[in-house]
Amino acid sequence: MSDKNIEIMKKIIEEKKKKSSQQGSIPRADKKIGGSRNAHKNNKSGGLFDK
Numbered sequence: 001m002s003d004k005n006i007e008i009m010k011k012i013i014e015e016k017k018k019k020s021s022q023q024g025s026i027p028r029a030d031k032k033i034g035g036s037r038n039a040h041k042n043n044k045s046g047g048l049f050d051k
Helices: 003-022
Strands: none
């Protein structure tokens, strides 16, 4: 590639960097670590002979 093309590409890249740095970023949500869960309920109530 010629030097002219390289200079043009560098200029385009610099413009994109400026444009992206000027944009406001969306703040990330606060991470929620852990939390309460309901206990696992065991529904086994015996077999045929446990009555």
